[in-house]
Amino acid sequence: MNHEPHQSDERVSTGLAGLDEVLDHLRIGDNVVWRVSDLDDYRRFVLPFVNAAARSGRRIIYLRFGEHAPVIDAQHPSVQTIRIDALGGFESFTSRVWHLIEQHGPGAFYVCDSLSELLNAWATDAMVGNFFRVVCPLLFELDTVAWFALHPERHSRMTLDRIRETTQVLIDVHRHQQDVQIHPIKAWRRQSPTMFLPHREQDGHFQPITDSTDATRLQASLEQELLHRQPLLDYWDRLFQDASRAIATGDRAATERLQEQVLQVLISRDPQILALARRYLSLADLLSIRSRLVGSGYIGGKATGMLIARNILIAEQPELWQEHLEPHDSSYLGTDAYYAFLVHNGLWPAIMRQRSASGYLSEAPALREGILAGSFPAEIRCELERLLDHYGQYPILVRSSSLQEDGFGNAFAGKYDSVFLVNQGSPEQRLAAFEDAIRQVYASSMSEDALVYRQQRDLDQREEPMALLIQRVNGRFHNRYYLPDAAGVGVSRNTFTWDSHMDPKAGMVRLVMGLGTRAVDRIEGDHACVMALDHPGRQPFRNQDESYRFSQHLVDVLDLADGSLATRPLSQLLESTSDLPMTQLAEVDRSASERARQIGLAGPVWRLTFQPLVHKTAFIDRLASLLHTLEQGYEHPVDVEFTLHLDRHGEPAFNLVQCRPLATIGDTGPVTVPEGLQTRQLLFRTEGHFMGGNINLSIARVIRVDASVYADLSTSERHEVARLIGLQVRTENARTLLIGPGRWGTSSPDLGVPVRFSDIAGVSALVEVSEKSGEMVPDLSYGSHFFQDLVETGTAYAALFPDSSHCQYYPDHLPEPDPVDSDASAVEQAVRVYHLGNQPLQLSADVASQQLACYFPARRATE
Incomplete structure (x- = not known):
């Protein structure tokens, strides 16, 4: 035992x-464990115990699995048999x-089937x-x-030692x-x-x-028997051993059968994902995955999606x-390693x-803290050391790949963490x-976001073990910085x-440019380049100045000196390195370059428009x-x-790091925006x-943040506004x-x-307004994790630019908002709630x- 609890003397x-x-x-x-070669030798001891x-x-419970x-015997009058799948x-x-034991409470006696039977169900x-x-x-x-049995020859020494x-x-x-x-x-x-000698049964x-001498003869006879008994591997090892043999012998029937068996324990339980995997992951592919797996169990949704997508491309084109x-x-890192970590701690x-x-x-929160303070089982830790040896000092990315992640209908986009590691320092530092x-x-x-996400989709009671996808970061060393040439998110439907x-x-x-973090997240104070693939040169800007203003000015990199993921101004990167692929990704802003020259700054001034990539390559x-x-x-x-990895001619090669079914808001059928709206x-x-x-x-309630009030609030008050909106959204x-x-x-x-x-997942439509008060401008972040959340919850989205000739916005056309107290705080005055009643x-x-129009259908114009 790992502890010294009190035990009754009864x-x-x-x-x-x-x-x-x-x-x-x-x-x-x-807890009494019987190690037997024949289950009848367990049965003959169970019945006297049960009768006594x-x-x-x-109360006697037989756990039948x-x-x-x-x-x-199921007819035993004193035993309650409970079948568990x-x-x-x-x-x-x-x-x-666990719940059965809690339900029956103190003092119950248990008899269980052979633990070795679980091997066939769980594989490992x-x-x-x-x-x-x-x-x-x-x-x-x-x-x-409680009584248990197991067949020792079917288990590893590690498992037998842990049970002992x-x-x-x-x-x-x-x-x-x-x-x-x-x-x-x-x-x-x-x-x-x-007590701990062998005992021979006699009458x-x-x-x-x-x-x-008798003991020695007994041991010799037992060892002789074991020589003639084929040691059994567990289901997991036996399955992959059989798979290797089937491929080597070219046994097609066995290959198809084993492919299906491996898919069920390595890839997924989801029928749609399994259907894809049957078509695009061969048994040889599955063996290759197994060779790169730490532990056992599923590789998770993110890893599965990446592998299937790569094979689709190679197979079809x-x-x-x-x-x-x-x-x-x-x-x-397989899902079993996650469970082993929880149990170990x-x-x-x-x-x-x-x-x-x-x-x-x-x-x-307490469980989260327990996980962060946990340690790894020795057998997992050894494998992690081996992985680091493989990657050397290249940066790596540790990504979530849970069982449900990146599936059909549930992407979990941005809900779980991914962690970049610069992977520098001594072996001990890198392992830590x-x-x-x-x-x-x-x-x-x-995390609360992940748990609420699961709860909103009725997934909170479904098994969600965490596997990990560990990837070498694609990129190049640029002095103290490491980054890919470019990165992006692509979607096959542009709604x-x-x-x-x-x-x-x-x-x-x-x-x-740089790490893809700026492509998948809403970028604070900066903008990714968004392009429709059929009109990549047609940007949603009014002029070149606006295009430059709403372009990318900051680059995410791995700083090898600081040992961290960092954000650096493009101008700073250009000062420290001369080999960034600017001519393939950017254009020179000639007027800005001239202004810089006049005040003694080195030029030129580059703007990340990606137009050379669009017009001069096959990107x-x-x-x-x-797609x-x-x-x-x-x-x-x-x-x-x-x-993207650009060759010396600027031509791009793709490194596909993730693929998932795109959540889409379904069409409602033809919709006509009425003509003649006044x-x-x-x-x-x-x-x-x-x-x-x-x-x-049809919209029954509007919650609006008054920009003129909001602009005068402090940072802490603005966070209070966010909290108040969450409360308002949840009130009805x-x-x-x-x-x-x-x-x-x-x-x-x-x-x-x-x-x-x-906080806002329950709303029907979300509108962002470009306001003159401050620099509050919508981010057209289609393809980001935020976008994924919107489409998964069926939330319509609009960005309003009132200064544009293509936009009209009249907040004063709303009726009177719900009243607030005369002594209401500025925070409460910033959040206006409108109940529209019969209009x-x-x-x-x-x-x-x-x-797109938002209008009062029944209101008669009184211009």
């Missing part, structure tokens, strides 16, 4: 007087057993040991007695023809001069073998992508509290940083077209082809993340700059339009309202004409 009979004498009886709290427990009035014949996985099975031996390490302490604490360490009583049963011997290996807090008595798709160098009781309805959110990164990603599964000539099916890209054609091919393969629109009827109208396809919504279920200055969900209150997405607003959008 004695319990095994049902056999001779065995009681050998063991000095059982004690309340004992029944005579003493004990094996495929073998029952250990106890182990095929649902480690977490669901262990949670079910390590999880059998982890299950026992979870339930044994709980049974002990509740003053139970955890249990209170461990007994080996040996049979040589009709000669049966028991050999107590462990009896916690009991001992005698002969109900167990005589210790006290003669060393080999002539293009064998040359222009860079090889990946990824490793995986004694966190399973906390997991059970957090999984309850009352503890779902309240228990998460690596372990910290893994803990951080594990702990992010307990944010801002021009009526654009085809939504052509797709869209959000492109940045757009290749990306369009990539189209993947959409056909998935039979669904897709969302990809990629980095100014008095309008709240706003815009051409382009909206998202959600054809929109037809009325269909709500939320409208405010700048960017919703920003982390910088100077740029908008810093709400969390979980609801209508929000209508037509994708084809790129028209």
Whole structure:
């Protein structure tokens, strides 16, 4: 045991007087493990124990989960048999057993099927040991007695050692023809001069073998038997051994059968993902994945999506992508390693509290802290060291890849952490940083945003173990900095077209120089380059000055000297390195360069417009082809993340790092924005700059942030505004339009309202307004994690630029807001709530004409 809890001195009979004498009886709290070669040798000891427990009035529960014949007759009058399905996985099975034990409470006695049966259900031996390490302490604490069996030749030495360490009583049963011997290996807090000797059964008595010569002969005969018995591997190792053999022998039938079996334990349980994997992941591919896997279990959704997407491209367009798709160098930390980490650190009781309805959110912070303070099992730590040896001192990225992540309908975009590691320093320093990164990603599964996201989608009771995708960061060393040439997010459906000539099916890209973090997140104080792939030169800006203003000025890099992910001004990077690919990604701003020259600054001044990449290379054609091919393969629109590696001619090769089904807001059918809407009827109208396809919504409530009041608030007061909006959104279920200055969900209150997405997830439409008060400008962040949240929740989005000739905005056309107290704070005055009663607003959008209007249908114009 890892601890010294109190154990009752109350004695319990095994049902056999001779065995009681050998063991000095059982004690309340004992877990008894019988290691047998034949399950009949377990059964013959179970029945006397059950009958003795029944005579003493004990509640006896038989946990039936094996495929073998029952250990106890189902008709036994004193035994309650509970059948538990182990095929649902480690977490669901262990949670079910945990709750059953809690439900039956103190004093119950348990008999369990052979633990070795769990191998067939879970594939991996390590999880059998982890299950026992979870339930044994709980049974002990509740003053139970529980019996288990296992076949030792089917388990690894590590698992046998962990079970031995955890249990209170461990007994080996040996049979040589009709000669049966028991050999107590462990009896916690009991001992005698002969207790741990082999004992031969004779007429109900167990005589210790006290003669060393007899003991030696017995041991020799047992070892001779074992020589003729084929040692069994666990299901996991045996499965991959069989797969290697099937490929080597060219056995097609076996290959197809084993491919299906491996998919079920390595890739996914989701039918749609499995259908894709059957087509695009061969058995040889699965063996390659296994060779890069630390631990066992699933590789998770993010890793699966990346691998399937790469194989789709190679299979469907080999002539293009064998040359222009860079090889990946990824490793995986399996889901079983996550469970092993939790069990190793004694966190399973906390997991059970957090999984309850009352503890779902309240228990998460303590569990998160427990994860961050945890250590790794020795066998996992050794493998992590090996991984670092493989990557050398190249930077690596530790990414979440949970079981449900990046699936159809649930992307979990941005909900779990990814951690960049510069991977510099001594081996000990690099390992410590690596372990910290893994803990951080594990702990992010307990973040409030992730938990609320799961809850909103009725996923909170589904198993969600965290696997990890570990990738070499694609890029180059530039003196003290490391970064890729460019990175981006591509989507195969552009439902944010801002021009009526654009085809939504052509797709869209959000492109940045440097690390892709600035492509997937809303960039504070900066802008990614957004291009429709059918009209990449048609930007949503009025002039060149505006195009430069709303371009990328900051670059995310890995700073090798500081050992961190850093954001640096482009001008600063250009001062420290001369080999950035500016001529392929940027244009010279001639007027700004001249002004710089006049004041003595070195030039030229570069603007990251990416126009050379668009006009001088095959980038757009290749990306369009990539997205189209993947959409056909998935039979669904897709969302990809990629980095670019430019050759000396500027031609791009793609490194595909992520692919998932794109969440799309469904079309409502044809929508016509009424002609002849008069100014008095309008709240706003815009051409382009909206998202959600054809929109037809009736709005019953408007929550608006008054920009003139908001602009005068302090930073802390602006955070209070965000909190108040969250409360207002949750007060009622009325269909709500939320409208405010700048960017919703920003982390910088100077740029908008810093709400969390979980606070506003219930709204029907979200509107961002470019306001003259401050620099609060919408960010057309289609393709970002924020966008993914909007489309998954079915939230329509619009960006309003009132200074543009294509936009009209009349906030004063709203009725009187709900009254606030005369002594209301500035925060309360900034948030205006309008209940529209019998005069609801209508929000209508037509994708084809790129028209969106929010208006009062019944209001008569009185110009």
